[in-house]
Amino acid sequence: MNKDDFMYPRSRYHGQVKPENLVFNANLQEFAQRISIICNLETGGKVPPEQAYNQIKDLWKKLKHSKKELGIGENPFNNEDGQS
Numbered sequence: 001m002n003k004d005d006f007m008y009p010r011s012r013y014h015g016q017v018k019p020e021n022l023v024f025n026a027n028l029q030e031f032a033q034r035i036s037i038i039c040n041l042e043t044g045g046k047v048p049p050e051q052a053y054n055q056i057k058d059l060w061k062k063l064k065h066s067k068k069e070l071g072i073g074e075n076p077f078n079n080e081d082g083q084s
Contacts, residue, residue: 020070027066031059 013025035056042052067073 020072024067024070024072027063031063034059 010026010029013022015021015025038047038052038055038059041047042049047055
């Protein structure tokens with residue numbers, strides 16, 4: 001097993017297969033992994049709570065920006081098959 005696969009596992013994507021959905025899913029998984037690491041560091045006393053909060057806030061802003069740039073959820077008239 002590759003070290004990166006062990007440290008940063010990826011789950012399969014089961015939603016509507018579109019490039020923007022796949023990219024956002026990858027961003028979302030990375031967000032979740034980084035949040036987990038920050039929480040563990042804060043719980044272990046390695047990172048102060050305020051610093052952990054600010055790091056999580058920055059990650060959230062990046063994820064929100066990614067969602068906006070990819071246009072996820074912008075067309076409410078498309079059904080799950082991408083049809084209007």
